[in-house]
Amino acid sequence: EVQLLESGGGLVQPGGSLRLSCAASGFTFSSYAMSWVRQAPGKGLEWVSVISDSGGSTYYADSVKGRFTISRDNPKNTLYLQMNSLRVEDTAVYYCAKAPSRALTGNEYWGQGALVTVSS
Amino acid sequence: QAVVTQEPSFSVSPGGTVTLTCGLSSGSVSTSYHPSWYQQTPGQAPRTLIYSTNTRSSGVPDRFSGSILGNKAALTITGAQADDESDYYCVLYMGSGISLFGGGTKVTVL
Numbered sequence: 001e002v003q004l005l006e007s008g009g010g011l012v013q014p015g016g017s018l019r020l021s022c023a024a025s026g027f028t029f030s031s032y033a034m035s036w037v038r039q040a041p042g043k044g045l046e047w048v049s050v051i052s053d054s055g056g057s058t059y060y061a062d063s064v065k066g067r068f069t070i071s072r073d074n075p076k077n078t079l080y081l082q083m084n085s086l087r088v089e090d091t092a093v094y095y096c097a098k099a100p101s102r103a104l105t106g107n108e109y110w111g112q113g114a115l116v117t118v119s120s
Numbered sequence: 121q122a123v124v125t126q127e128p129s130f131s132v133s134p135g136g137t138v139t140l141t142c143g144l145s146s147g148s149v150s151t152s153y154h155p156s157w158y159q160q161t162p163g164q165a166p167r168t169l170i171y172s173t174n175t176r177s178s179g180v181p182d183r184f185s186g187s188i189l190g191n192k193a194a195l196t197i198t199g200a201q202a203d204d205e206s207d208y209y210c211v212l213y214m215g216s217g218i219s220l221f222g223g224g225t226k227v228t229v230l
Binding site for chain 2: 107
């Protein structure tokens, strides 16, 4: 059974940093692209970032480019999102998601999400 | 920048059929955009229904189907049930690693 478990969320002040982790199990982690998707309170889903199966290619939404860094540790079956220079508008539930294949397109399985609140 | 468009809301009768669409503010949606569809109820994580235009995710009943209709991606729900009442989101792959979500469609079953 595929399982994705996010951790690391919490309250942070504007300008601060936070690192989210997503522990994966139930599949061969190193064979799939992985993504982060977020949802601000009462709003729709927003694609944030994707990383290739090897970790060699990463892509970001314009809203987070230069501030967020996606990475993965394949031997540890863990996906990360390092978030720096956080803004109030980054407040959201952050979901990690597994792609259906090595391709960077689509998501097949989702974690339960981690809440990040940016507030003074 | 392109905008992915979805109907804000739709209403369907129990047992009825509804087709939700996913378009682009400029241009047509084709299979090259690898459209995916997700279902979400309040307070829950999204659930994948369809990826790569028309591939059903594991465990998704066959009353959910994906296609390209004209210049848009489409999600059709046949035999609507009460627990289909949810928000539905599409996402399109724009190329160069970038994906864009639509604003979502709220489906009411009544």
